[in-house]
Amino acid sequence: MEQNGRIILDHTQFNLTIKRLAHQLIENYNDFSDTVIIGLQPRGIYLSERIKSELLKINPSFNIQSGSLDVTFYRDDYRRQGNPLIPSKTELDFTVENKKIVLVDDVLYTGRTIRSGLDALLAFGRPKTVALLVLINRRYKRHLPIQADYIGKNVHSIDTERVIVSWKETDNKDEVILYTPKDE
Amino acid sequence: MSKLSVNHLLGIKGLQKEDIGIIFQTADHFKEVINRPIKKVPSLRDITIANLFFENSTRTKLSFEIAEKRLSADVLNFSSSNSSVKKGETLIDTVNNILSMKVDMVVMRHPNPGAANFLAKHVDAKIVNAGDGAHEHPTQALLDAFSIREKYGDLKGKNIIIVGDILHSRVALSNIFCLQKLGANVKVCGPLTLMPKYITSLGVEVITNLKEALNWCDVAIMLRIQLERQDLKLFPSLREYTMLYGVNKELLDSLDKEITIMHPGPINRGVEITSDVADSDQSIILNQVENGVAIRMAVLYLLAGQIE
Numbered sequence: 001m002e003q004n005g006r007i008i009l010d011h012t013q014f015n016l017t018i019k020r021l022a023h024q025l026i027e028n029y030n031d032f033s034d035t036v037i038i039g040l041q042p043r044g045i046y047l048s049e050r051i052k053s054e055l056l057k058i059n060p061s062f063n064i065q066s067g068s069l070d071v072t073f074y075r076d077d078y079r080r081q082g083n084p085l086i087p088s089k090t091e092l093d094f095t096v097e098n099k100k101i102v103l104v105d106d107v108l109y110t111g112r113t114i115r116s117g118l119d120a121l122l123a124f125g126r127p128k129t130v131a132l133l134v135l136i137n138r139r140y141k142r143h144l145p146i147q148a149d150y151i152g153k154n155v156h157s158i159d160t161e162r163v164i165v166s167w168k169e170t171d172n173k174d175e176v177i178l179y180t181p182k183d184e
Numbered sequence: 185m186s187k188l189s190v191n192h193l194l195g196i197k198g199l200q201k202e203d204i205g206i207i208f209q210t211a212d213h214f215k216e217v218i219n220r221p222i223k224k225v226p227s228l229r230d231i232t233i234a235n236l237f238f239e240n241s242t243r244t245k246l247s248f249e250i251a252e253k254r255l256s257a258d259v260l261n262f263s264s265s266n267s268s269v270k271k272g273e274t275l276i277d278t279v280n281n282i283l284s285m286k287v288d289m290v291v292m293r294h295p296n297p298g299a300a301n302f303l304a305k306h307v308d309a310k311i312v313n314a315g316d317g318a319h320e321h322p323t324q325a326l327l328d329a330f331s332i333r334e335k336y337g338d339l340k341g342k343n344i345i346i347v348g349d350i351l352h353s354r355v356a357l358s359n360i361f362c363l364q365k366l367g368a369n370v371k372v373c374g375p376l377t378l379m380p381k382y383i384t385s386l387g388v389e390v391i392t393n394l395k396e397a398l399n400w401c402d403v404a405i406m407l408r409i410q411l412e413r414q415d416l417k418l419f420p421s422l423r424e425y426t427m428l429y430g431v432n433k434e435l436l437d438s439l440d441k442e443i444t445i446m447h448p449g450p451i452n453r454g455v456e457i458t459s460d461v462a463d464s465d466q467s468i469i470l471n472q473v474e475n476g477v478a479i480r481m482a483v484l485y486l487l488a489g490q491i492e
Contacts, residue, residue: 073217073225073255078489086186086206087213095221123222 008136008163009153009176017152018047021133022054024150025102032064034128035100040117041070041088044105046167047135051104065099067092071116090120097125102150106165108134111146136163136176188486192304192311195320196361204365208330210482211475218254218477228257231488234282236292237314238264238275238299243449243473244314244324248291251480257488260287275299279307288491289484292316310487318352324448325358327479329366331472332403335444340367345397347373347429348407348456351380351418355448356407360386373397374429377418394429395438403444406431406456422455432458436466444468 009017029035032055039048045068052066072078072087103117114132121127133150138157155163155178162179166172188203196204217225233252237245245261252259262282273281279290289310292300297319304311315321332339344363350356350372363370364387371389372379379390391397398404409425419425431445445457445467453459462469 070213072213073227073485078227086210089213090216119226123217123220123225125221 004180004182005177006180007175008155008178009174011174014174014176017135018050018054021135021150021152022051022058025051025055025133026058028131029100029102032062034098035064035102036094036096036127037064037066037102037104038092038121039066039068040103040105040113041068041072041090043107043165043167044068044103046169047106047133048104051133065094067094069103069117069120071113071120074116074119076112076116092124095125096121096127098128099125101127101130102133103130104133106134107136107138107163108132108146108148108151109138109141109163111142111144114146115144135165138163187490191487191490192300192313193322193483193487194300194304194311194313196322196325196358196365197320199322199365201365204326204329204362207326207479207482207486208333210486211326211330211478214254214481214485215475215478218474218481224254224256226256227485228252228255228488231255231288231491232258232260232286233289233291233484234260234262234287235314236262236279236282236290236294238292238294239315240265241293241315243476244293244321247473247476248312248314248323248480251477251484252291254477255481255484255488257289257484260285275303276306279303279309283307283309289488310491312483312487315354318354318357320358320361321354321448322358322362323476323480323483324355325362326483327472327476328355328359328405328446328448329362329368330479331446331468331475332363332368332444333366334471334475335468336402338367339363342368342403343371343401344368344403344405345371345373345391345401346405346407347394347397347431349378349409350374350383350407351378352410353407355405359405360388371397371400375419375425394431395435398431398435398439398443401443403446404431405446405448407448408450408452409455426455430454430456430458431461433460433464436461436464442466446472449473 037048039045052064055062068091070088070090131149134148135152137148137151137154139154160181164177166175168174186206189200291312291314293314294316297317299316300311300313346356360370371391373391447469451462
C-alpha cells in the first residue's frame with residue numbers, strides 16, 4: 001500500500017522535546033534519589049537513554065538508576081498474533097521496592113504495552129509511584145484507561161495511520177513521521 | 185517474531201538448526217525470568233497442560249511441572265502407577281479422555297519408542313516428548329547443548345564424548361542429533377556390548393578406551409547405567425564397569441586439559457562417576473538442572489504460541 005509521510009518532529013524539534021522532558025522530570029524528582037528510569041523494550045530504551053544523558057548534561061552529579069524492561073511474557077495479545085512473540089532483554093539488576101519509577105516508551109497508542117509493563121514491573125517489587133513518559137501520544141486511541149504524565153508531542157491520528165519514530169542510534173536520524181495510507 | 189518449524193516436540197531429529205536457535209534465544213530470557221525475585225510470568229494463563237508419565241521420573245517431571253507453573257499454565261499430573269492404565273485402557277483412550285477435559289498440551293513420557301509420534305498423529309493437542317523408551321528425550325538434549333553453549337559460547341568444533349550405556353539411552357540419541365546439528369564433533373565411549381549396532385551410521389565414532397576418549401574431548405556427558413532396562417547381562421559386574429568406564433578424580437587430574445563433566449541424572453555415585461567428580465568445579469550437573477527449567481519454559485512457550 002502506498003503511503004504519504006508527514007514529518008511531525010524534525011531533528012531540531014526532536015532534541016528540543018527531549019530537553020524539555022528532561023527539565024520537566026527535574027521539576028518533580030529533584031535529585032533523582034530513589035528514582036528509576038525504565039525504558040520499555042524494544043523501542044523505549046533509546047528514549048530512556050537519551051533522557052538520562054540529557055539529565056546528566058544538566059547536572060552531572062545526579063545519580064540516576066536506569067534499566068530496561070521487556071513486557072513480552074506479560075502481553076495479553078500473545079497467541080492472537082499468529083506467531084509467538086520473541087522477547088527482548090530485561091536489564092533491571094535491582095528491585096523497584098519503594099522506588100519512584102518513570103516508565104518510558106516511544107509511542108503511547110492503545111495502552112496495552114503499558115498495562116503489560118505495569119504487570120511486568122510488579123515482578124521486581126512494589127514501586128512507590130509509577131509515572132509514564134512518552135515521546136508521542138496518539139490521542140483518542142486508547143483501549144484502556146491509561147494516560148501519560150510527560151508527553152513529548154500529542155498527535156491526532158486515525159487507526160490506519162502509523163507513527164514511526166526513528167533514532168540516531170539505529171536509523172541514523174532523529175525524526176518522527178506520521179504515515180497516512182493514500183486514498184484510492 | 186519467529187516460529188518453530190514443527191507443531192510438536194517429538195524428537196531432535198525432526199528439528200531444524202534454526203529451531204534450536206530460537207529455543208535457545210527464548211530460553212536465555214526465561215533464565216533471566218527464573219532468577220528474578222518473582223519468578224512467574226502470565227504468558228500461558230489460559231493454557232492447560234497434562235503431564236502424562238507412564239514411566240517413573242523425578243527430575244524431568246518436576247522440571248516440566250515447575251516450568252509450566254512459572255508460565256502460569258494450569259497443570260494436570262498423571263502417572264500410570266495409580267491409574268486406569270492398569271485396568272487395560274489403551275493409550276489413545278486414556279489421552280482422549282484427558283483431552284475431553286479441554287487440555288491444550290500434553291507432556292508425555294512412555295516406555296515405548298515412538299509413543300509420542302503415535303500420539304501426535306491421533307490426538308488434537310500439542311505433544312512434548314519427555315522421553316519415549318530408548319528413542320528420544322529432546323528437552324534433555326536441548327538443555328545439555330544449552331549448558332555447553334553457556335560455558336563455551338558456541339558448540340561449533342567442540343569435541344563431545346558420550347560415555348556409558350548408549351544402547352539403552354534416549355539421552356544419547358537425542359544428544360547426538362542435537363550436538364551434530366549445532367556443529368559439534370560427537371564420539372561415544374563404552375563397552376561394545378552397550379553400543380547400538382548401527383551407531384557408526386550416525387557419523388559417530390566409538391572409542392573403547394576411556395582415558396583416550398577423555399583426552400580427546402572438551403566435554404564428557406556421562407550416562408547412567410540403566411539397570412532397569414537390561415534384561416541380559418551386558419557386562420560382567422558393576423565393579424568391572426566402574427574400573428574401566430567410571431570417572432574418578434585421579435583420572436580427571438591425569439588428563440592433558442581440564443574437561444567439563446555433565447550427567448543427565450540420576451547419578452549412580454561411585455558407578456559412572458565418583459562423588460568428588462560429581463561435586464567438583466569441572467562438573468556442571470546442577471547448572472544442567474537449572475537450565476532444564478528455562479529450556480522447558482521456552483519449548484512450552486513457543487509451542488503454545490502456535491495453538492490456534
